[in-house]
Amino acid sequence: MKAAQERDKARFEALAAEDRAKKGWIDLSLGVLTAAIGILAIVGTMGSATPLVVGAGLTAGLGTFAYGTSNTAEGVHNIQLGNAGDAHTKSYNLIRDTLFMGNDKLYHQVGGIFVTASAIMIPIGQTQSVVEGLTQFAIGEAGAYTTGQVAYHRTKLLGGSEEDAQTANFIGNLVGGYAAASAASKFSSIR
Numbered sequence: 135m136k137a138a139q140e141r142d143k144a145r146f147e148a149l150a151a152e153d154r155a156k157k158g159w160i161d162l163s164l165g166v167l168t169a170a171i172g173i174l175a176i177v178g179t180m181g182s183a184t185p186l187v188v189g190a191g192l193t194a195g196l197g198t199f200a201y202g203t204s205n206t207a208e209g210v211h212n213i214q215l216g217n218a219g220d221a222h223t224k225s226y227n228l229i230r231d232t233l234f235m236g237n238d239k240l241y242h243q244v245g246g247i248f249v250t251a252s253a254i255m256i257p258i259g260q261t262q263s264v265v266e267g268l269t270q271f272a273i274g275e276a277g278a279y280t281t282g283q284v285a286y287h288r289t290k291l292l293g294g295s296e297e298d299a300q301t302a303n304f305i306g307n308l309v310g311g312y313a314a315a316s317a318a319s320k321f322s323s324i325r
Contacts, residue, residue, distance in 0.1 A: 155216025161209030168202030175252035178259035187267045191255040197248030204229040250278045253311035270318040277314020282306035
């Protein structure tokens with residue numbers, strides 16, 4: 135009986151380590167995507183005639199890039215731990231574990247704000263006035279929030295885990311923010 139329990143325990147440990155490596159690949163992919171969005175926000179707002187847009191794009195872009203690279207490194211660490219059969223050791227994330235003193239929830243909330251702002255800033259990059267930029271940002275923020283909430287709740291309704299729902303919320307924020315801000319830029323009175 136004890137030998138069977140030990141075999142089951144070893145099998146569950148191996149499955150947990152395998153799942154950790156798979157999650158690491160997802161974290162790695164989302165981290166690279168996030169860092170790319172940060173770069174796009176910086177580059178996309180550099181040609182703006184409005185200094186406020188350039189400053190906001192640079193701030194949001196740098197924050198998003200840092201968040202993405204930190205998550206990428208954590209994903210790589212999870213892959214390494216999972217491939218080594220370790221399902222229990224906490225993975226290291228430089229920004230979360232130093233600046234946020236290990237507070238994962240606050241880290242992701244602040245990171246989500248940077249990412250959403252960057253996704254919204256990309257289409258705003260060529261605005262010609264502060265009012266136009268702020269209007270597009272407000273519309274983009276509303277689109278990001280709405281799309282993120284829909285993605286989160288749909289994932290939960292379809293039986294997804296909390297982690298899957300959070301990932302859907304993150305992607306929904308990106309897509310919704312970018313789409314709403316892009317749509318708002320089409321109705322500019324200046325162009």
